[in-house]
Amino acid sequence: MKKILLSWAAITFISCNSNKNISASEREKIISELNYIGKIDQKFAGIPPADMTEKYGKNVWKIFEAKRDSVGKDNQNRIKKLYSQYGYLGFKQVGKENSTQFWLPIQHADHDIEFQKTMLVAMQKEVNRNNASKNEYALLEDRIAVNTHQKQRFGTQVTYNNFEQAVPKNGLIDSANVEKLRAKYDLPTLKEYYNGMTERHFKMNEKVFLQRGITEPKLYK
Structure with a gap:
């Protein structure tokens, strides 16, 4: 894999997370947040639903994509906030399913490649600890490669x-x-x-x- 260079902002972002222990009450709040993030991410991951198509007709894709971009940026800001507070949320912190919901907005952050690169480095550490999905890591690495006009591994x-x-x-x-x-x-x-x-x-x-x-x-x- 080619070495991925990070901006100074990305390096600062990595060093700011606390990796603190998560209490039971905090975990409950985090999982609730991740459930929201995962649900709305998947709502806009495919094609416009039938009700939107019926309402907006030929303009539906333009409206759908604008909403998807808005939702994506909001989800990414939520993930950045969680990461700065708790570090990368892997299996041990929130469970496998919820860790995937943490990863989804990172995978879809095509307008913020530096963010994707930062999280790839953090994710690799967790994969090495058996605390994050290897296949999700592969998907993110390839996504960054494509976003930077490179071939995929x-x-x-x-x-x-x-x-x-x-x-x-x-x-x-x-x-x-x-x-x-x-x-x-x-x-x-x-x-x-x-x-x-x-x-x-x-x-x-x-x-x-x-x-x-x-x-x-x-x-x-």
Whole structure:
């Protein structure tokens, strides 16, 4: 993995967290906050819901994306505040599911790459302590690579080819050894992963594809 350089602001951000012990009452409040963050993140993670489409018609994507950006920035500010108070919230602090909810806004913070880089460094320490998800770490590392126009180590961030099949965005650093690396980080094989992403892509765009005469996803054999 290429060395990731951090700005002075990011370095200061890392050094400011307290990593203090969390009381039972604090943990309850943190989990409530993370539940809110996770729920609203996923609400805007896919395509506009039917009620928004019915209400806004052809303008729905513009409105949906503006709302998603606003929600994302608010969630990221909430995560930054939690991190500055408690450090990286891993399995031991809040449990596996809630740790994922802590990670989600970081993964989606594409407008704030320095924040993503800072959290990647913090997350790596927790992965080494078995206190954070290896596959979520891989997803974040690849996200940063794509956001900085580099090739990926794991191939988790996709775009779609002329056959509407998922392919690794910007390509892979080491295609010969990527499967071994993915297994080490608890990721499925590329074939499994890309077929799943291809099917999801088809379902999300089915009406458009049917108009183009594409009646089913073209999967890798």
